[in-house]
Amino acid sequence: MRRRxxxxxxxxxxxxxxxxxxxxxxxxxxxMQKTFQELAFVPAYSFQRPWTFxxxxxxxxxxxxxxxxxxxxxxxxxxIWNMLALFIFGIYLEPRVSRIKFLFIFLFAGILGNVAxxxxxxxxxxxxxxxxxxxxxxxxxxAALFPSLIIRIGYxxxxxxxxxxxxxxxxxxxxxxxxxxxxxxxxxxxxIGILYGFHLRKKVRRHYRY
Numbered sequence: 001m002r003r004r005x006x007x008x009x010x011x012x013x014x015x016x017x018x019x020x021x022x023x024x025x026x027x028x029x030x031x032m033q034k035t036f037q038e039l040a041f042v043p044a045y046s047f048q049r050p051w052t053f054x055x056x057x058x059x060x061x062x063x064x065x066x067x068x069x070x071x072x073x074x075x076x077x078x079x080i081w082n083m084l085a086l087f088i089f090g091i092y093l094e095p096r097v098s099r100i101k102f103l104f105i106f107l108f109a110g111i112l113g114n115v116a117x118x119x120x121x122x123x124x125x126x127x128x129x130x131x132x133x134x135x136x137x138x139x140x141x142x143a144a145l146f147p148s149l150i151i152r153i154g155y156x157x158x159x160x161x162x163x164x165x166x167x168x169x170x171x172x173x174x175x176x177x178x179x180x181x182x183x184x185x186x187x188x189x190x191x192i193g194i195l196y197g198f199h200l201r202k203k204v205r206r207h208y209r210y
Contacts, residue, residue, distance in 0.1 A: 007094065007095045007099075008095075009090050009091045009094040009095060010094075010099075011090070011094055011099055011102055011103060011106075012086065012087065012090025012091060012094050013090075015058075015086060015090070015106065015131070016083050016086055016087060016090075018058050019058050019059075019060060019079065019082070019083060019086075019131060020079065020083065022036070022058055022059060022060075023059070023060045023076070023079045026059075036059060037127065038052075039051070039052060039055040039056065039059060040052060040055075040056050040059055040127035040128065040129045041053060041055075041056035041114045041117070041127060041128045041129070042124070042125055042126070042127050042128070043117060043118045043121050043122055043123065043124045043125075043128075044122075044123050044124060044125045045125075046114075046118055052114075053111045053114050053115070054107065054110070054111060056114060056127075056128060056129050056130070057106075057107070057110035057111075057130070057131050057133070057134055058131065059129035059130065060078045060079040060082065060129055060130050060131075078130060082130055082131050082132060082135060085135045086131060086134075086135050086138075088151065088153060089135060089138040089139050089142060089151075090138065092142060092149065092151060092160075093138050093141060093142050096145070096146065097141070097145070097200075101200070102138075104196075105134075105137045105138060105141050105192070105193055105196055106134045106137065106138060107134065108137065108192060108196075109133050109134045109136060109137020109138070109140075109188070109189040109192050109193055110131060110133045110134030110137070110189070111133075112133065112137075112188045112189065112192050113132065113133020113134070113136070113137075113182065113184075113185030113186070113188045113189050114128060114133070114185065115188065116133075116182075116184040116185055116187070116188035117182055117184055117185055119184075120184050128182055128185070130182070132181075132182060132185055132186055132189070133182070133185035133186065133188060133189035134189060135189070136167065136171075136185075136186045136187075136188075136189030136190045136193065137189040137190070137192055137193035137196075138193060139160070139163065139164055139167060139189075139190060139193060140164065140189065140190040140191065140192065140193020140194040140195075140196075140197065141193040141194070141196055141197045142160050142164075142193075142197075143160050143161055143163075143164035143193075143194065143197070144193065144194045144195075144196070144197020144198050144200075144201065145197045145200060145201065146160065147160065147161050151163060164190065164194075167186065167190060168187070168190055171183045171186040171187045171190070172187065174186075175187075
């Protein structure tokens with residue numbers, strides 16, 4: 001069997017660059033903030049703004065300056081942590097699957113994360129932004145397709161199943177806490193990633209049955 005040539009994680013890098021550029025523009029040019037707010041996912045307006053199911057994936061809370069003591073400042077922690085996770089899981093997943101499958105799980109998991117928020121808080125006017133649901137979909141797909149994979153994070157080497165398990169447990173516990181984190185989007189992304197992974201594994205087994 002020929003070994004598949006390594007492919008560079010180009011889509012991963014494109015997604016990271018897109019998210020960074022959007023956040024920097026939103027933080028740098030106040031005149032753009034209203035436009036960005038209309039691209040965020042708001043359950044109460046979701047059917048009037050159906051494009052926000054997708055556009056919100058590439059936005060981050062950092063684009064909305066926070067007021068404190070009469071001054072505004074921008075917190076980039078949401079963007080930084082999401083892009084770090086996207087990079088880590090992306091460089092492991094993208095070379096192992098087709099770019100079509102990678103693009104599908106990223107967008108579909110991100111959309112389902114917004115759907116989960118819509119189901120739980122149908123009339124909420126609190127905007128949801130970020131690629132967390134999409135990233136969790138990537139993690140779920142990695143865990144389902146390559147359960148023996150070891151992921152390197154700095155000097156740590158952690159089994160992907162351990163990362164997925166910790167993420168699932170923390171997201172379930174997070175549902176019972178008050179925070180501004182969309183744990184329901186995390187769980188939706190993980191679930192669709194795992195289910196999609198099992199679906200692909202079944203297709204492979206049927207293809208090579210003899």
